[in-house]
Structures are given as structure tokens and as C-alpha cells.
Amino acid sequence: MTDSLPGFSLADQHRRTHAFPAGRSALLVFVKEDCPTCNLTMPLIEAAWRAFGAAIDVVAIGQDATGNAALVERHGLTVPMLDDSALKVSYAHDVEIVPTIVLTEASGAPSTRFAGFDKSDWQKLFADLARIAGADEPRIEWSAYPASRPGCGSKSVEPGVAERLAAEASDSRLRARQIELGDREDPFEFMFERGLTDGLPVIPPTPERVARMLAGTRRDAQEVIATVPPNMAPLTIEKVAANSVMAGCKPEYLPVVIAVLEAVCTQEFNIHGVMATTGGATPIIVVNGPIRHRLGMNMKIGVLGSGNRANATIGRAVKLVLRNVGGARPGEIERTALGGPGKYTACYPEWEERSPWEPLHVERGFSREDNVVTVFGLEPGPRLIVDQISRTAHALAGSLGMALEACWHPKLHGYGEVLLVISPEHADTIARDGWTKAQLRNRIQEASARPIRELLRDANAGEGMTLAQFGLTNPSAEQFDQRIPKFRKPENINIIVAGGEAGKFSSVFGGWFSGPMGSMSVSRKIEEVP
Amino acid sequence: MTRIVDPTDERTPLRRALAVRPDRIGGAVALLDIAKPRGDVFLDRVEQRLAQRLPGVTLKRYRKPTFAKPAPEDLLRSIAADNGFVIEALAD
Numbered sequence: 001m002t003d004s005l006p007g008f009s010l011a012d013q014h015r016r017t018h019a020f021p022a023g024r025s026a027l028l029v030f031v032k033e034d035c036p037t038c039n040l041t042m043p044l045i046e047a048a049w050r051a052f053g054a055a056i057d058v059v060a061i062g063q064d065a066t067g068n069a070a071l072v073e074r075h076g077l078t079v080p081m082l083d084d085s086a087l088k089v090s091y092a093h094d095v096e097i098v099p100t101i102v103l104t105e106a107s108g109a110p111s112t113r114f115a116g117f118d119k120s121d122w123q124k125l126f127a128d129l130a131r132i133a134g135a136d137e138p139r140i141e142w143s144a145y146p147a148s149r150p151g152c153g154s155k156s157v158e159p160g161v162a163e164r165l166a167a168e169a170s171d172s173r174l175r176a177r178q179i180e181l182g183d184r185e186d187p188f189e190f191m192f193e194r195g196l197t198d199g200l201p202v203i204p205p206t207p208e209r210v211a212r213m214l215a216g217t218r219r220d221a222q223e224v225i226a227t228v229p230p231n232m233a234p235l236t237i238e239k240v241a242a243n244s245v246m247a248g249c250k251p252e253y254l255p256v257v258i259a260v261l262e263a264v265c266t267q268e269f270n271i272h273g274v275m276a277t278t279g280g281a282t283p284i285i286v287v288n289g290p291i292r293h294r295l296g297m298n299m300k301i302g303v304l305g306s307g308n309r310a311n312a313t314i315g316r317a318v319k320l321v322l323r324n325v326g327g328a329r330p331g332e333i334e335r336t337a338l339g340g341p342g343k344y345t346a347c348y349p350e351w352e353e354r355s356p357w358e359p360l361h362v363e364r365g366f367s368r369e370d371n372v373v374t375v376f377g378l379e380p381g382p383r384l385i386v387d388q389i390s391r392t393a394h395a396l397a398g399s400l401g402m403a404l405e406a407c408w409h410p411k412l413h414g415y416g417e418v419l420l421v422i423s424p425e426h427a428d429t430i431a432r433d434g435w436t437k438a439q440l441r442n443r444i445q446e447a448s449a450r451p452i453r454e455l456l457r458d459a460n461a462g463e464g465m466t467l468a469q470f471g472l473t474n475p476s477a478e479q480f481d482q483r484i485p486k487f488r489k490p491e492n493i494n495i496i497v498a499g500g501e502a503g504k505f506s507s508v509f510g511g512w513f514s515g516p517m518g519s520m521s522v523s524r525k526i527e528e529v530p
Numbered sequence: 531m532t533r534i535v536d537p538t539d540e541r542t543p544l545r546r547a548l549a550v551r552p553d554r555i556g557g558a559v560a561l562l563d564i565a566k567p568r569g570d571v572f573l574d575r576v577e578q579r580l581a582q583r584l585p586g587v588t589l590k591r592y593r594k595p596t597f598a599k600p601a602p603e604d605l606l607r608s609i610a611a612d613n614g615f616v617i618e619a620l621a622d
Contacts, residue, residue: 177536187532196537210535229600233539242537273598324537517596 004108006092010061012080013072018059021108025132026057027125030090030100033067035152037117040145041099042075044122047138048129049079055133063090063098063155090156091165097151103128116151160208167207173214173221174207176238191246196324198316198344202246213241216251217258217528225258226265228326229272230333235261239325240317247317247345253295253310255528256373257317260285260347263375263524264318270519274377274512275328278337281512281519282380283322284419285315285347286496288361289371291529292349299351301500304382304421304507315347342380342509348498354424355497356431363437364523371526376419376494377519382507383407387426393433396426397440400506401447404493405486407510411455411464413448413484416514417492417521421507423499441490448486455484494521552614558588560613564597569619576617 009019020026029045031038042060049058058079062068065085072081084090093102097115103125104110112128114121119142130137156165167174181190187204191197203209214221214237221238228235237258244257264271264283274281292299298308306312328334336343352359352368361372385403390396400420407418422430430440452475457464472479487493492514499505512519561577563569577589592609594601609616 174535177540178533179536181532181534183531185532187534190534204532205535205537207533207535228539231539231541233541238535239537239539242535246537270599272600277598320537325539327539513596513598518598 005102005104005110006089007108008089008092010082010084010089012059012082013068013077016080018057018080018082020057020059021104021106022057024055024057024106026059026104026108027052027129028059028061028093028102028104030061030063030084030093030095030098030102030154031071032063032098032152032155033070035098037149037151038099039071039074040117040149041101042071042077044140046075046077046079047140048126051138052129052133052135053079055135056129061089063087087156087161087165088168090154091162091169095154096157098154099151100154101125117146117149119145119147163208163212167211172207172211174210174238175222176236176242178207195329196246196320198319198323200344202320203248205242205245209245210238210241213245213249213251213254214238216241216254219258219528225262228261228265228322229328230276231325231327233325233327235265235321235325240321243320243324244313244317247320248309248313249317250295250309250313253314253317255526256287256291256295256314256371257321259373259524259526260314260318260375261321263373263522264322266522268520269375269377269522271322271326271328271377274519275322275326275334277512278335279512280336280338280340280343280380281377282340282342282346283318284342284376284378284380284509285318286360286374286376286419287314287347287349287372288352288359288366288374289526290369291371291526292352294529297349299349299498303348303351303498303500311347311349312345315345318347319343319345336380340380342378342382346380348421348496350496351424351498354427354501356427357437357495357497360494360496361523366523366525371529372523373526374521374523376417376509376521377512377514378417378419379407379510379512382421382509385506385508386504387506388504390429393430393435393440394443396429397435397443398447400440401444401486404444404508405448405450407486407508409461409463411450411457411461413450413455413465413486414469414488415486415492416488416511416518417494418487418511419494419496419509421499421509422495422497423503423505424497424501425504426506427497429504437495438490440495441493444493445485445487445490449483451481451483453480488515555584555587555615557614558590558612559584559615559617560609561589561591562601562609562616562618563591563593564601564618564620565594566597566620572619573617576619 045060061082061084068081100115103112126137191202223237224234226235295310297310322328366372387399455465561573
């Protein structure tokens, strides 16, 4: 306890200004009016002021203006009662309990500090004060005082207040521009009017809320985690936090949002193309690892739908960052002709415990205990695949293959990545025959394969493939009959298990241009776990 | 009174003036295909018509590797260095 305490300048009940430190010892007592222990203490502060005030700056520091006046009146105080109703001094001095009593040297360095009421602490304090002031101790009726009493919570640590004070403090983590709204301006309407929302209401990112969100990470708020296309804007953790507040995230979701944005803003993922395409694509996020449980994510009934805060707001926060920081606004750089509901949010956990196979992140080289996000540039909405009849893996995988062939266009083969979400009942049917994921993928390739002659552009359906795409100019009948699977390679069929336990359905998120010329899925470990 | 933390990139978009419109077309004209289907069909026709109307002008064909990503810097630089004009076939 050798460093000087933060300086301050506050007015007393007579509007006289008191500065600290002022070149001599000081006794600072932080109090609030509705605290019984503070009221118990007030006569002692007054006595210390009367006995030692000539040599020591004795002040009470009260936490609300009306309460301060009431204390002065109730106890007949002449000791300076400083107005800290803004609570900035209480915050700067780390006051968590009132009364907090601090004795300092002339330099402002503290020599004694205690909180609440303890008779022996006070008796020792009076002895110290007398020694410093070279004065006699006043007569105190110590027998009238209890041995000890707990203090009360300081106003500066009340919920909501602490975050405001943190945001306003000079060492605040917040550096972004702040916008002041007019008194009569509705903050929710303001967010709409300024084009900051996705069309649904957002929570206004007040400095208090952003400061509270930043408690979700230990990383520096000003760390630039990515450059966000299309505007190529630097993305700080603070901006991620502001947009996460808007989306409705809890602070513990923040590390997930950060990891997703780091994955999305890579060369491989090509978020510029994903957002700018006239086709429909959006980042589809899969979450794996124990964090799914810690955040209370829904991986069961309605997993791809609405109703769960973590699922909904993590994906939404990512989209709001892409919009507000990256500049991907529909009608501007975001050019999708149609879009889809996944453009609002698309974040889903895998139900690893219900899957007969290795979860997605383990397939990709992570350990089961790792927390991992994987992002795919896919269609912004799932398509339901119905098969309530198949009872063998072969038959069901055949159905899945036929359904997957319809992605984009049935005649476009040599297709890239999709995300196949298999429900527990479908997974059970496949697992009963002991099939691996590799067998499932191979069967999908087999069931979706078509002869080249059926894939060519024709008058019946203009879209399709060209002979040049197969390296052919004048094909033989045999070459025309060559069967081409839907996917360039079986690994393009990404598979997770999730959903309700009743219902023989699966879903697929169709692809976009995948591979080095388009978007490639990216996995990233979540480094910080709440 | 409410304050909010600005959630945007806080940057004002640059406003660039349009290039001065030249009196005549001379030198080289770049024809850029972004690699969308049938962009080449459009540019073939444009090239044919321009060659008839502007016999003194050199027409140069360029192609992006993929329409799904921004053009590579090298391609942009070489188009800018060697041509006075660009016609881009967006196809969509």
C-alpha cells in the first residue's frame, strides 16, 4: 500500500471544493445514507473531524446527494460531506462496502484501510490520528458501540451501475465512437433509422452493456481480430462486443462469436463472395465440444429453428458484424437475389452424444474435448428430406442421395460442399446396419450418380453441363453412359447428427461455389471458454 | 439521455470523381470476363462490333479466375497499366 490513491476534487455541503491529496494526511470515509452501519459510524467521523481536523483532512464521502443532506441533518454534522453521487470517486477507490475507511499519508498513499464497523479498528485509528495530529484523543463512549457490524454494499457496485462506471472510467476498455441520442429519441427506433439492424429490433449497445459484454473475454478490447470484407474494415473485439449486445448475446457467448468471425474472415472462406453473390449463401455455423452444454445450446427438437438464445444470437451477432463493420448490407454489397431465413442467423450445435459417429470436429482433427466452430458458405436455409419408410442403411442413404441430387439443380454434378443434418431416428436406421460415415457418403454418391447424357443442357431443362466440362468433344455411346456422382468427392458431404428424437427426417443445407475458387469450410478452436 | 457505442467501422466512404470523359477512343480497350456463364458470348460480340467501328483500337481480352472472388491485384494492375478503357461483362 505505497502507491498514491486516485486524486479527486469534490464539493461539500457548503459547496466548498475539497481536493485530494492536499499535502497532508487525510481520513476518507465512504458512506451512504440508507446503510445502518454508516449511520452508526457518523458520530465517530464527526468526532475525528472536531479533534483532528486542524491537522488532518477528515471528510465523509457520501454516495447520493439527497442522502448526504439527510445524514448531515440527522447527525448534526459539521465534518465536510463530499458529494460523490456520480460515484466516480467510489469506483476509482474500489469501494465495494460502505463504510470504507481510508487513512492516507500526505502523499495520498494509504496507510490504513478497513470496511464495515469494527470497534478495535476504530480505536486503533483514533490512536493513529492522535499521534499524527499531535493532539489528544477525544472522549468516545466506546461501551455504547458493538464489537462489530457488517457494512453494506456500495452504490458503485450495484448491478448496472458498476458497468456504467467501468465504461465511463478514464481507463475504460471502450475506445469506439459513442453516439449521444436526444432526450426524446427512442433508442430502438434510432437503431432502425440508422440502418444498424437486420430488420428485427436490436438491443441498443450502451457503453454499460458493451463493457459487460467485454467481461466475456480476457482479450484486449482494441485487439484487431480480422479485416472484414467487403469494406476491408479492421474489426476490434470492442466492435464484436457492441454487435453481440445488439444481437442479444450473453457475455459468455462472446468467445464463440469471436472464433466464428476469425474463421469467416479468412482467404479460404471468402466471405466477400459469400455475402456479395447474387445466389444465396451465408455463413452456416456448427458448434462442437463441451461448450454446447455450458452455453445451453439446443441441439435437439427444432435445432434448425427458433427458440434458443445461444443458437439464435451467436449467429445473429456474426451477421450484424458483417453488416455493420464489413458493410455487407442487402441491396448494397450484399446482392443475393432471394436470400433466405439463414441470412438472419444460422448457428447450430451437433448432438454429439446422440451420434453413432465421430462428431464433425473430431473428423477434422480436433479432440472431442476441444470447443470448435466450423463455418460453411451454404444456402441460407435447410431443405427437409422425408423418408419414413426405409428400414435399412442402404435404402435410406439412397433416399438421401436422391434428395441431395436436387441441390442447386439436378443436372449440375461435380458439386461442392453441403451440410447434411441427420436426425436421431435416421441415424439409428443407418447405425443399425453398422455403417460408417464413409459408407454413407459412398452410397449417396452411388445413388446420386447419373449418366453424362442426362446431365447435358437441353431444351427440356436449359441448365446443365457441357461436354467440355467432362473433357469430351465427340463422345462414344459408352462415354455418354459414364455415370457421374453428384459430389466432386465424398468428403464434400459434411454430416452432423442433431434434432428431435421423434421424426424420420433429415435436412440439407445446399452448397455455393466451394473449393479454392469459391468458399471452403473453415474450423477454428474456441480458445477461451467461460 | 442514452449513449450508444457505434457498432460500425466508423469510416466515411471515399467519394471518387469520375474519370474525365475523353473526346475520342484510342489506344487499348480491355474486355474483362468475370468468368460467369456466357460472359464470353457477350464479349465476343462486343469485340466483333468494336473491331468494325474502331479499327485503330487494340482490343485486349482478360478473364478473372473466378467470379466468386474479387479480381487478383496483379490482374487489376495489368488492366490499368495497359489500357485506357475497360468493358466488364457482369453477366448477371
